[in-house]
Amino acid sequence: xxxxxxxxxxxxxxxxxxxxxxxxxxxxxxxxxxxxxxxxxxxxxxxxxxxxxxxxxxxxxxxxxxxxxxxxxxxxxxxxxxxxxxxxxxxxxxxxxxxxxxxxxxxxxxxxxxxxxxxxxxxxxxxxxxxxxxxxxxxxxxxxxxxxxxxxxxxxxxxxxxxxxxxxxxxxxxxxxxxxxxxxxxxxxxxxxxxxxxxxxxxxxxxxxxxxxxxxxxxxxxxxxxxxxxxxxxxxxxx
Amino acid sequence: xxxxxxxxxxxxxxxxxxxxxxxxxxxxxxxxxxxxxxxxxxxxxxxxxxxxxxxxxxxxxxxxxxxxxxxxxxxxxxxxxxxxxxxxxxxxxxxxxxxxxxxxxxxxxxxxxxxxxxxxxxxxxxxxxxxxxxxxxxxxxxxxxxxxxxxxxxxxxxxxxxxxxxxxxxxxxxxxxxxxxxxxxxxxxxxxxxxxxxxxxxxxxxxxxxxxxxxxxxxxxxxxxxxxxxxxxxxxxxxxxxxxxxxxxxxxxxxxxxxxxxxxxxxxxxxxxxxxxxxxxxxxxxxxxxxxxxxxxxxxxxxxxxxxxxxxxxxxxxxx
Numbered sequence: 116x117x118x119x120x121x122x123x124x125x126x127x128x129x130x131x132x133x134x135x136x137x138x139x140x141x142x143x144x145x146x147x148x149x150x151x152x153x154x155x156x157x158x159x160x161x162x163x164x165x166x167x168x169x170x171x172x173x174x175x176x177x178x179x180x181x182x183x184x185x186x187x188x189x190x191x192x193x194x195x196x197x198x199x200x201x202x203x204x205x206x207x208x209x210x211x212x213x214x215x216x217x218x219x220x221x222x223x224x225x226x227x228x229x230x231x232x233x234x235x236x237x238x239x240x241x242x243x244x245x246x247x248x249x250x251x252x253x254x255x256x257x258x259x260x261x262x263x264x265x266x267x268x269x270x271x272x273x274x275x276x277x278x279x280x281x282x283x284x285x286x287x288x289x290x291x292x293x294x295x296x297x298x299x300x301x302x303x304x305x306x307x308x309x310x311x312x313x314x315x316x317x318x319x320x321x322x323x324x325x326x327x328x329x330x331x332x333x334x335x336x337x338x339x340x341x342x343x344x345x346x347x348x349x350x351x352x353x354x
Numbered sequence: 355x356x357x358x359x360x361x362x363x364x365x366x367x368x369x370x371x372x373x374x375x376x377x378x379x380x381x382x383x384x385x386x387x388x389x390x391x392x393x394x395x396x397x398x399x400x401x402x403x404x405x406x407x408x409x410x411x412x413x414x415x416x417x418x419x420x421x422x423x424x425x426x427x428x429x430x431x432x433x434x435x436x437x438x439x440x441x442x443x444x445x446x447x448x449x450x451x452x453x454x455x456x457x458x459x460x461x462x463x464x465x466x467x468x469x470x471x472x473x474x475x476x477x478x479x480x481x482x483x484x485x486x487x488x489x490x491x492x493x494x495x496x497x498x499x500x501x502x503x504x505x506x507x508x509x510x511x512x513x514x515x516x517x518x519x520x521x522x523x524x525x526x527x528x529x530x531x532x533x534x535x536x537x538x539x540x541x542x543x544x545x546x547x548x549x550x551x552x553x554x555x556x557x558x559x560x561x562x563x564x565x566x567x568x569x570x571x572x573x574x575x576x577x578x579x580x581x582x583x584x585x586x587x588x589x590x591x592x593x594x595x596x597x598x599x600x601x602x603x604x605x606x607x608x609x610x611x612x613x614x615x616x617x618x619x620x621x622x623x624x625x626x627x628x629x630x631x632x633x634x635x636x637x638x639x640x641x642x643x644x645x646x647x648x649x650x651x652x653x654x655x656x657x658x659x660x661x662x663x664x665x666x667x668x669x670x671x672x673x674x
Binding site for chain 2: 207
């Protein structure tokens with residue numbers, strides 16, 4: 116078993132002539148939280164799509180726990196422990212919270228899917244609304260349900276696409292602390308794409324900075340913050 | 355609905371149907387209701403596809419008509435007993451629908467509807483023109499043997515018995531579907547219908563469940579076709595015509611496809627209303643069209659949805 120849970124090696128995704136992602140490499144150690152930042156259109160979401168199998172790679176490969184999963188589809192990668200949340204909340208509107216989380220748990224081949232579902236629901240504070248139909252939930256609850264669906268079965272790697280989008284400052288800080296503790300306790304490695312810089316710098320162990328489909332800086336948060344290219348390209352040179 | 359009440363409802367429904375068939379002696383009423391029930395089974399098949407797959411078929415007449423022809427041709431060729439011909443036809447339709455489903459359920463929205471329409475009409479024209487095999491546009495008589503499943507056919511074809519048979523078939527189909535959809539298959543197909551992409555991201559392969567729903571809905575429609583062939587002893591290309599698919603679809607929508615029995619209710623309402631109109635029935639489609647529009651505008655969940663709201667106490671309560 117490799118120490119690195121996830122490795123993206125020279126990943127490129129081109130749509131026709133557009134190089135959305137062009138030769139990107141990064142890795143995740145077990146339990147590590149890596150922030151992925153960069154201006155809009157830098158290719159962050161495309162990287163998540165590429166790693167999870169939603170987009171086809173033009174070049175490069177993706178390793179999960181040392182195994183090359185580049186040729187596998189979304190479902191096979193999820194069953195091997197590669198999970199994601201969505202920037203635009205993606206849940207099953209017509210089903211109750213419990214039913215959909217249990218369904219996800221069953222697919223993860225657990226002996227006790229109901230217990231697993233309960234654990235995730237409890238962890239994300241969704242127990243009180245477990246029997247409510249998803250479309251009747253409030254926005255914040257729906258965001259957490261999206262996360263719950265991704266967390267079921269304790270994935271090895273969780274890719275979060277702007278989990279704080281649309282949440283209030285207080286809610287995002289709560290969620291951030293929660294994610295940090297969860298990643299530690301469940302030993303889940305997290306790739307976090309997020310625009311809220313306080314959150315990203317607050318909980319990430321490492322950062323990768325994107326611009327125009329390429330990595331322009333990578334390292335520990337403090338290091339990245341000092342990088343002149345990052346300051347110029349993204350944080351604004353005055354920051 | 356709990357398991358207990360599902361069993362109870364089913365048994366009560368079967369008993370009620372038996373009593374009705376036994377005590378009602380009006381042949382006209384029983385024949386009318388029998389026809390309605392056959393269409394009810396067909397509409398349940400169409401509604402199932404809508405409910406579990408979110409897909410609109412304009413071609414379910416294909417399964418309805420083909421099963422009649424299948425049974426007729428197999429018996430005409432004297433290859434096997436009628437019981438086996440029925441079983442083989444139903445299984446064949448389901449299997450063929452599954453294989454075709456693997457291809458066409460990938461096609462989204464309107465295109466899927468157009469494909470089902472095209473395939474259905476293809477068979478309609480083929481049946482109309484293959485005089486040797488199907489009797490062409492005149493249709494073909496189906497020679498049922500003297501005994502079917504041990505029951506003398508003369509007994510079976512009496513209006514009361516035929517009504518009880520079709521009613522029981524409908525109730526059992528609804529019961530089995532309810533049972534099936536309570537379990538994992540129900541959750542999986544609903545998830546795939548609601549959000550196919552997310553379903554993949556929780557580890558569900560989405561093609562197989564969709565094709566299975568398509569096959570299941572074809573099977574139910576084919577069962578209606580067999581009942582119809584038994585009831586009339588006849589099958590013609592009319593049974594394959596797209597207008598049959600269209601009517602079944604309207605029944606499903608008017609009745610309300612979000613509950614399993616909604617389409618069946620739609621079919622019964624359709625036939626009773628048409629009968630009640632009597633001489634005005636020449637304008638029937640215009641009248642039903644208005645009813646369809648009314649339902650879609652005022653109660654998108656159909657008659658069944660409106661009844662459900664009434665039962666829960668007024669239209670104001672929704673959501674949590």
